[in-house]
Structures are given as C-alpha cells and as structure tokens.
Amino acid sequence: MNDLVLDNGIVWLTIFILSVFVGVEVISKVSSTLHTPLMSGANAIHGVILLGAILVTGTAEGTVATVVGLVAIVLAAINMVGGFLVTDRMLQMFTRKKKPAAVAAAGAEKSGDA
Amino acid sequence: MPTWAQLVYLVCAVCFILALKGLSGPKTARTGNLIGAAAAVVACALPFFYVDDMQNLGLILPAIALGSVGGAFGAQRVQMTQMPQMVALFNGVGGGAAALVALLELEHMVDAEAHGGVPAFYLVATAFTVVVGSVSFSGSVVTFAKLQDLITSRPVTFPGLPVVFGGALVAALVLSVLVVNEPAMLLGIVLGLLGLSIGVLLVLPVGGADVPIVISLLNAFTGLTVAAGGYVLQNTLLLVAGTLVGAAGTFLTLLMAGAMGRSVTNILFGALKGGSTLGGGEASDRPVRSAGPEDAAIMLNFAERVIIVPGYGLAVAQAQHTLRELVDLLQSRGIEVDYAIHPVAGRMPGHMNVLLAEAQVPYEQLKEMDDINGDFKDADVVLVVGANDVVNPAAKTTPGAPIYGMPILNADEAKAVIFMKRSMRPGFAGIENELLFDERTTLLFGDAKESMSKLLKAVEAL
Numbered sequence: 187m188n189d190l191v192l193d194n195g196i197v198w199l200t201i202f203i204l205s206v207f208v209g210v211e212v213i214s215k216v217s218s219t220l221h222t223p224l225m226s227g228a229n230a231i232h233g234v235i236l237l238g239a240i241l242v243t244g245t246a247e248g249t250v251a252t253v254v255g256l257v258a259i260v261l262a263a264i265n266m267v268g269g270f271l272v273t274d275r276m277l278q279m280f281t282r283k284k285k286p287a288a289v290a291a292a293g294a295e296k297s298g299d300a
Numbered sequence: 301m302p303t304w305a306q307l308v309y310l311v312c313a314v315c316f317i318l319a320l321k322g323l324s325g326p327k328t329a330r331t332g333n334l335i336g337a338a339a340a341v342v343a344c345a346l347p348f349f350y351v352d353d354m355q356n357l358g359l360i361l362p363a364i365a366l367g368s369v370g371g372a373f374g375a376q377r378v379q380m381t382q383m384p385q386m387v388a389l390f391n392g393v394g395g396g397a398a399a400l401v402a403l404l405e406l407e408h409m410v411d412a413e414a415h416g417g418v419p420a421f422y423l424v425a426t427a428f429t430v431v432v433g434s435v436s437f438s439g440s441v442v443t444f445a446k447l448q449d450l451i452t453s454r455p456v457t458f459p460g461l462p463v464v465f466g467g468a469l470v471a472a473l474v475l476s477v478l479v480v481n482e483p484a485m486l487l488g489i490v491l492g493l494l495g496l497s498i499g500v501l502l503v504l505p506v507g508g509a510d511v512p513i514v515i516s517l518l519n520a521f522t523g524l525t526v527a528a529g530g531y532v533l534q535n536t537l538l539l540v541a542g543t544l545v546g547a548a549g550t551f552l553t554l555l556m557a558g559a560m561g562r563s564v565t566n567i568l569f570g571a572l573k574g575g576s577t578l579g580g581g582e583a584s585d586r587p588v589r590s591a592g593p594e595d596a597a598i599m600l601n602f603a604e605r606v607i608i609v610p611g612y613g614l615a616v617a618q619a620q621h622t623l624r625e626l627v628d629l630l631q632s633r634g635i636e637v638d639y640a641i642h643p644v645a646g647r648m649p650g651h652m653n654v655l656l657a658e659a660q661v662p663y664e665q666l667k668e669m670d671d672i673n674g675d676f677k678d679a680d681v682v683l684v685v686g687a688n689d690v691v692n693p694a695a696k697t698t699p700g701a702p703i704y705g706m707p708i709l710n711a712d713e714a715k716a717v718i719f720m721k722r723s724m725r726p727g728f729a730g731i732e733n734e735l736l737f738d739e740r741t742t743l744l745f746g747d748a749k750e751s752m753s754k755l756l757k758a759v760e761a762l
Contacts, residue, residue: 195421198531198539205527205540208317209547216324216552218559218643218668221650222383225552227323227333229391229519231316232526232545234340235398236364238533240347242404243363244354251404252356256363258400263367264374265394266344270337271375272386273323277330279380279657 223276230269236262305350308342309537315339316541320548343537380658381615384648385447388515392440395522398529399433399492402426405532406479406488413483420480425528427476430488433525434495435502436518442503443518446511447647453508465501468494502568507702509689510567512648513556517564520549559643561695561705570702588724588736590743593751596718597758599742603680606630606637607672609709610656612646613686613722617748620659623685626756627665639665640672640709642690673710682714686748688721692733701731717741720751 216224239262243255315335322332344364348354371390378386406426409418445451472494479487506514523545530538557564600606608627614620627637639661645652653666667675676682684691691711694701711717712735719741735741744751 201536201539202527202531202543205543206547209320209544210551212317212321212544213324213548213551216555217326219641219650219653219666220324220326220329221552221556221643222387222646222648222654223329223333223650224320224323225516225519225549225648226383226387226390227329227336228320228523228545228548228552229387229394230333231319231336231340231541232519232523233390233394234312234316234343234538234541235394235401235526235529236340236367237344237347238401238526238529238535238538239397240344240360240364241351241533241535242401243356243360244347244351245408246355246404251407252359254400255356255404256359258397258404259360259363260367260370261393261400262397263364264371265390265397266340266371267368268371268375268386269390269394270333270340271372272378272383272390273333274330274337275375276380276383276654277333279654280326280329280663 223273223280226269226273226276230266230273233262233266233269236266238262302350305346306536308346309535312339312343313537313540316544320544380655381612381647382448383651383654384512384515384646385444387648388440388443388447388518391515391519391522392437392444395433395436395440395518395525397433398522398525399430399437399495401529402429402433402532403485403488403492405529406430406483407485410483410485418483422532423480423483424476425531426483426488427479427491429525429528429532430491431472431476431495431498432521432528434492435499436522436525438496438499439503439514439518439521440499442500443511443514446503446506446508453511455507456504461501461505465498468498468501472498505569506567507570509703510560510562512644512651513553513560513562513564513567515648516549516553516556517568520546520553523547523549556644556649559649559707561703561707586737588743589739589741590745593744593754593758596742596744596755597762599681599716599718600626600630600635600683600755601633601759601762603635605675605679605681606635607676607679607682607711607714608637608639609682609684609687609691609711610639610641610645610652611685611687611690612651613688613720614748615646615652615655615686617686617752619685619749619752620656620661622749622752622756624656624659624661626752626759627661629756629759637665638667638672638675640669640676640711641666642669642687642709643707645687645690669707669709676710677713679714680716682711682717683720684711684717685720685752688733689731691735692731693735694731694733697734703731711735712738715740718744720744720746720748722747 239258246252246255319332319336322328446453523542527542693712695703695706695708
C-alpha cells in the first residue's frame with residue numbers, strides 16, 4: 187500500500203514538473219504587444235477552479251459548508267467567464283484592424299474606378 | 301472517476317496548453333483564447349455527468365449563473381483604460397475561490413483524520429492553497445483599489461512594517477505545520493485570515509508604477525494555488541491548468557520586470573528597505589517654455605519626420621481617436637509619422653497597444669522601443685502625449701532615481717519635443733522629468749483631448 191501511495195505521489199510530481207516546463211516554453215516567445223491579453227487569458231484559465239468549487243459543493247453537507255461552497259462557485263465563475271470574455275474583447279481590437287484596411291482598400295479601388 | 305471523464309480532462313488540459321500557445325502569437329491569439337474558454341466550459345460541465353448523487357444541484361446551477369452574469373457584465377462594461385484593475389479583480393476572486401475550496405476540503409480531512417489519518421502532503425497542499433489563495437485575493441483587492449484611485453497609488457509604509465510582515469509569514473508557517481500535524485477547522489480559518497493580511501501588507505508598499513508587475517505576480521500565485529488545489533482534490537486538470545498559469549505567469553512577471561529594468565524583489569520590498577520606490581512627487585516651479593496649439597501645429601506641419609510617444613494620459617482623456625486623425629492628416633501631407641510604444645506604456649505591459657488598436661491605429665505604425673530608438677536623433681519633432689516616465693532621461697543619468705536603469709525612449713535626442721501635459725505634476729513614478737525643462741522642449745498645457753482637437757484644427761488650417 188505504501189509503495190502504491192509513493193508511486194502515486196511521484197506521478198503527481200511528474201505532471202507538476204513537466205507542466206512547469208510546458209508553461210514557460212509555450213509563452214517564451216511572446217511579444218510585448220501581447221503581454222496584457224496573455225496575462226488576462228492565463229488569468230481566465232485558472233478560473234477553471236470553478237470545477238473544484240463545483241466538486242466540493244456537490245459533496246458539501248451542512249448549511250455553512252454549502253454556503254461557503256456556493257460563494258466559491260460565484261467567485262470562480264466571475265473569474266472564468268469574465269476572464270475569457272474580457273480577453274476576447276481585447277483581442278477583437280487587434281484583429282479588427284484588418285477590416286478597416288480592407289474597407290479602405292476597397293474604397294480606394296472604387297474611387298479609382300470612378 | 302470513470303475513465304472517459306479522465307480522458308476528457310486530459311483533452312481539456314491539452315487545450316489549455318494550446319490556448320496559451322495561441323495567446324502568445326498575434327495571429328492565433330483570439331483562437332487560442334476561444335480554445336481555452338471551450339475547454340474550461342467542458343471541464344466545468346463534466347462533474348454533472350459523472351458524479352453520482354450530486355448534492356445541492358438546485359443551488360449550484362444558480363450560483364454558476366450568477367457568477368457568469370457578474371463576470372460577463374464586468375467584462376463588457378470595463379473601459380480599456382481600466383483593464384489592469386479588471387484583470388486584478390478577476391484574478392483575486394479566483395484566488396479567493398481556491399482558498400474557500402481548500403477550506404471545505406480541510407473539513408473533509410478533519411473528518412477523515414478521525415477515521416485513520418490523511419497523508420501529510422495533502423495537508424501541506426491544503427494549507428498552501430488556503431494561505432496563498434487568500435494572499436492573492438486581498439493583494440488583488442488592494443491592487444484594484446490603488447489603480448482605481450480608491451487609495452493612494454504611492455507606497456504605503458509604516459515603521460515596523462517589515463517586522464509585522466515577517467511576523468505574519470512566520471505565524472502562517474507555524475500554523476501550517478500545526479494544521480499538517482493535526483487538521484482543525486479553526487486553524488484553517490486563522491490561516492486564511494493570516495493570508496489576507498499578508499496580501500495587504502505585501503501590496504501596500506508597492507508604488508503605483510510597479511503595480512502591473514504585482515498583478516502579474518499575483519496571477520502566478522493564483523495559478524499555483526489552483527495547482528495545489530488540484531492535488532488536494534486529486535484532479536489532474538486543475539493541477540495542469542494551475543501549474544501552466546503559475547509557470548507562465550512567473551515567467552511573464554520576470555519578463556515585465558526586465559522591461560522596466562527592475563528586479564521583482566526590488567519592486568516588492570524596495571519601499572521597506574527605506575529607499576522608497578517613488579520620488580517626492582512634488583511639482584516644480586522651474587521655468588519651462590510653453591506654447592499654444594498654433595505654434596505646435598506649425599512645428600508639426602513643417603517637419604519631415606515625426607514620432608508620437610503616447611502614454612496612459614492619452615487614453616484617459618480618450619484622445620486617441622483625435623490623435624489618429626492628426627497622424628492621418630500629417631501623413632497625407634507627406635510627413636513620416638510613427639508611434640513609439642514603450643513596453644510598459646499604459647498601466648500594464650502591452651496596454652498601449654490595446655488602447656491604440658481600439659482607436660484603429662494600423663498595427664504597422666506601432667513601433668516597439670528597440671526598433672525605433674535609433675530613429676529619434678533623425679526626428680524633427682517628437683510629440684509626447686500623456687506620457688512622462690518613459691521619456692525621462694533620469695533613467696539614464698541619475699543613479700539615485702527610482703526609475704534608474706529602466707530602458708527609455710530616446711525622445712531627448714530629437715531636434716524638438718512637444719509635450720502635451722495637463723499640469724507640471726510628475727508622472728506615475730512621481731519623479732521630475734528633466735526633459736520638460738530642456739530648451740528644445742515646448743509644452744502644450746491642457747486636457748489631452750481638448751489640446752489634441754485644437755492642434756488638429758490648427759494643422760488643418762495651415
């Protein structure tokens with residue numbers, strides 16, 4: 187039994203360490219232009235603690251525990267939903283600029299025709 | 301947990317990796333964010349399908365709805381200038397949620413302990429989650445208050461703060477050992493309260509200009525909290541997601557601190573060592589050269605090369621749209637115009653790019669500091685709008701200055717500088733800017749939006 191627990195612990199440790207390297211590696215080439223949306227997006231990802239909040243509230247017994255769990259759910263949902271939406275709002279602005287350029291080009295063509 | 305559910309969690313974990321990867325490139329960022337959001341939604345829906353006998357279902361669903369509506373409301377309503385405090389707030393509530401989850405889990409462990417013991421490492425992770433989650437929550441709230449001007453953005457210290465701070469840390473450590481030794485709810489709650497006070501004490505002494513770094517650091521803290529919470533709950537997805545954010549957030553923090561020429565320790569504890577992270581913050585009455593919009597318009601109109609240095613003040617005054625019109629006009633007259641973006645322009649690294657993108661400034665006109673710094677010596681006019689610290693030569697010349705060592709935009713090398721300013725008040729870092737008193741500098745006083753409209757009209761009239 188002890189061996190089993192130890193193995194289990196090593197597996198968790200392995201996942202943890204590998205995730206550290208992956209986390210650093212995937213964002214290591216980010217340009218400073220994207221620092222703000224990246225921070226905001228990463229912030230939204232840890233909002234997945236909502237999952238944890240749902241799990242503990244789903245097994246909570248007693249009024250106090252349930253209320254605490256529900257508060258955790260509300261807070262985590264704010265983090266997750268708000269985080270992803272606000273990141274998308276920011277990124278929308280980065281991608282939208284292609285359209286005005288395209289519209290301007292189309293407009294220039296039209297005026298050229300005329 | 302059924303195998304299929306574990307596999308879905310694995311897919312979600314991979315999606316989070318792809319999300320971060322996507323977010324770090326301009327073309328893939330939006331897709332990346334959507335992948336992350338989809339994975340998060342799927343992950344949170346999963347328990348409803350595999351947990352047998354889920355309690356409180358009738359309360360859980362409304363709570364999720366309530367939080368989602370609240371988050372969506374905040375996300376839609378926030379102005380782009382207030383983005384940093386919004387991120388801080390979202391981060392804080394996430395940390396708070398993690399701490400509460402760990403407290404509830406501690407309650408289960410107290411019961412389990414009576415029936416034969418809990419492995420010590422679960423308790424260590426639980427204590428960690430409670431403390432660091434609370435730090436993240438209260439620290440983020442103080443950060444929010446600072447950026448929202450609810451409290452002063454200057455560093456707040458008091459004699460003995462290092463002792464109180466150190467004492468709180470030691471107390472948290474001792475209590476954690478006690479909790480691991482013999483889990484008890486009361487100890488857990490006291491740990492949470494200690495965490496809250498540590499968070500406040502950690503952020504109060506940080507000066508306004510450094511607050512963005514702290515947001516990023518607290519973001520990494522919350523990530524690690526969620527990771528520890530994942531271990532406590534034996535949920536691999538939470539472990540992976542939290543660790544990814546913790547690692548990426550820590551790396552990002554170091555990257556940002558590097559862009560400001562500061563070390564993280566200096567940012568956090570600089571004020572405690574006596575040397576304040578801010579200067580005096582007093583306006584000087586030394587003579588300056590000021591002019592009206594007409595004079596500035598002539599300078600701009602007869603220049604060949606103009607560089608714009610935008611700062612947070614521009615966005616606060618909502619003058620970025622008028623600025624874009626001015627730049628378009630100058631360009632139509634054959635003048636070469638670029639925007640020089642300092643990495644920490646705005647209140648958060650990369651913030652200025654977001655603000656200018658909102659005004660639909662073409663991406664190609666935004667030049668990063670390293671690309672444009674060599675061009676300043678050829679510039680006929682540099683127009684500084686609502687920026688200050690990022691062109692302060694003290695960063696190069698005054699070793700004692702709080703911003704000494706921060707790379708700056710070389711506006712001081714240009715042939716002429718026009719400074720749009722509300723008043724002679726120093727910038728966010730609270731130190732006087734020598735460039736304001738330079739004989740090549742012309743000041744244009746007034747609200748950025750008003751001055752910018754007048755300037756635009758004056759250029760149009762020429």
